[in-house]
Amino acid sequence: MKPATASDWLDRTRRHMAAGSTDMADQVTRIDTARYVDPVRLAAEESTLFRRYPVAVSFASKLAKPGDYVTHDLLDLPLLLTRDQGGRLNAFLNVCRHRGAKLVWERGGCGRRALVCPYHAWTYDMAGALRGIPHEDGFAGVDRATRGLVRLPVAEAFGLVFVVPSPGEAYDFDGFLGGIRDDLDSFGLGDHVLYDEREIGVAANWKVVVEGGLETYHVRHAHRTTIAPMFTDNVIVADRLDPHMRLFFTKQVAQDLTRSDGTRLSVRDYGNLLYFIFPNLLILVQPDHATAMIVLPDGTDACRIHGGALIPQPAETPKARAHWDRNVKIFWDALDEDFQMAQAIQRGFRSGANSHLTFGRFEQGCGWFHDSMDRALAAEPSA
Numbered sequence: 001m002k003p004a005t006a007s008d009w010l011d012r013t014r015r016h017m018a019a020g021s022t023d024m025a026d027q028v029t030r031i032d033t034a035r036y037v038d039p040v041r042l043a044a045e046e047s048t049l050f051r052r053y054p055v056a057v058s059f060a061s062k063l064a065k066p067g068d069y070v071t072h073d074l075l076d077l078p079l080l081l082t083r084d085q086g087g088r089l090n091a092f093l094n095v096c097r098h099r100g101a102k103l104v105w106e107r108g109g110c111g112r113r114a115l116v117c118p119y120h121a122w123t124y125d126m127a128g129a130l131r132g133i134p135h136e137d138g139f140a141g142v143d144r145a146t147r148g149l150v151r152l153p154v155a156e157a158f159g160l161v162f163v164v165p166s167p168g169e170a171y172d173f174d175g176f177l178g179g180i181r182d183d184l185d186s187f188g189l190g191d192h193v194l195y196d197e198r199e200i201g202v203a204a205n206w207k208v209v210v211e212g213g214l215e216t217y218h219v220r221h222a223h224r225t226t227i228a229p230m231f232t233d234n235v236i237v238a239d240r241l242d243p244h245m246r247l248f249f250t251k252q253v254a255q256d257l258t259r260s261d262g263t264r265l266s267v268r269d270y271g272n273l274l275y276f277i278f279p280n281l282l283i284l285v286q287p288d289h290a291t292a293m294i295v296l297p298d299g300t301d302a303c304r305i306h307g308g309a310l311i312p313q314p315a316e317t318p319k320a321r322a323h324w325d326r327n328v329k330i331f332w333d334a335l336d337e338d339f340q341m342a343q344a345i346q347r348g349f350r351s352g353a354n355s356h357l358t359f360g361r362f363e364q365g366c367g368w369f370h371d372s373m374d375r376a377l378a379a380e381p382s383a
């Protein structure tokens with residue numbers, strides 16, 4: 001995070017702690033509850049937000065060395081990520097160019113030099129080039145050079161791998177990530193490694209789960225026996241970096257800012273930083289590590305969460321593993337409370353009790369999220 005941004009956040013936090021205030025939008029936001037249960041709306045979200053925008057699909061440390069590979073099914077789109085022998089990161093459709101069979105069935109692995117289709121053994125190198133066709137004399141006129149795997153735009157950032165799930169060679173990832181890259185790069189997340197990867201199913205619309213991470217209004221009550229004692233009640237610093245955002249969830253220790261002389265201050269000492277990367281990625285930066293959570297729809301009333309901790313170096317000792325296990329448990333225990341609430345909310349939508357919901361002025365992150373979605377669905381994104 002740039003020093004000027006950190007200083008601004010601490011100054012704003014100091015003022016809020018002294019005044020008992022928080023960042024707020026100009027007005028409340030009303031959202032029609034139909035958008036959480038409407039299959040037509042979901043189809044539009046999937047075809048635009050999850051096909052035309054960069055989506056985080058894996059952790060970079062799983063693809064660190066030549067021969068590493070990962071597969072991923074993104075809303076029924078089969079993806080294959082590889083690190084080829086030249087060190088290049090690649091993303092392809094995980095589909096053989098012969099008869100369309102799924103090329104790689106394992107979730108991932110390492111040390112691979114070739115990709116062999118299990119149906120007819122057409123063989124590709126890790127860069128996606130077609131290298132072998134059994135009984136090739138039966139395929140007169142087939143040009144290997146035009147039958148490589150279908151490539152997708154891919155990039156690494158913040159310890160994650162982003163893919164644009166539409167065929168093509170180029171995408172302006174730097175332009176899309178904008179100012180949020182400066183912040184997250186400053187934390188060194190690109191050099192962090194994955195710890196405790198998880199996949200979780202939740203019986204709630206994907207947007208409900210995302211919204212739970214974009215405000216602190218619920219913390220005092222929904223998390224009263226877990227993390228609430230660590231945090232101030234409903235004090236947030238929020239910046240919109242459209243279509244992304246960054247939020248600062250202040251801890252009780254932030255009371256010290258009202259008595260500080262301004263020296264030896266670090267933002268990470270006084271709260272957790274939450275970065276939302278549109279459309280569905282949440283990165284929580286904590287004092288000594290970060291946690292990433294990717295939320296994907298699984299129908300109108302369900303979603304899948306893919307998450308994991310990003311830690312500075314591999315946990316190679318029992319002491320280190322115990323430290324990270326404690327941190328991971330705190331995070332997922334709190335998230336489980338959010339997931340239970342999300343499932344109850346989804347049932348509430350189906351009950352017909354409310355025609356709309358209202359985000360308060362200090363729940364501005366939720367309003368920004370819906371505004372960014374609405375504008376993305378109304379216009380093609382730039383690339």
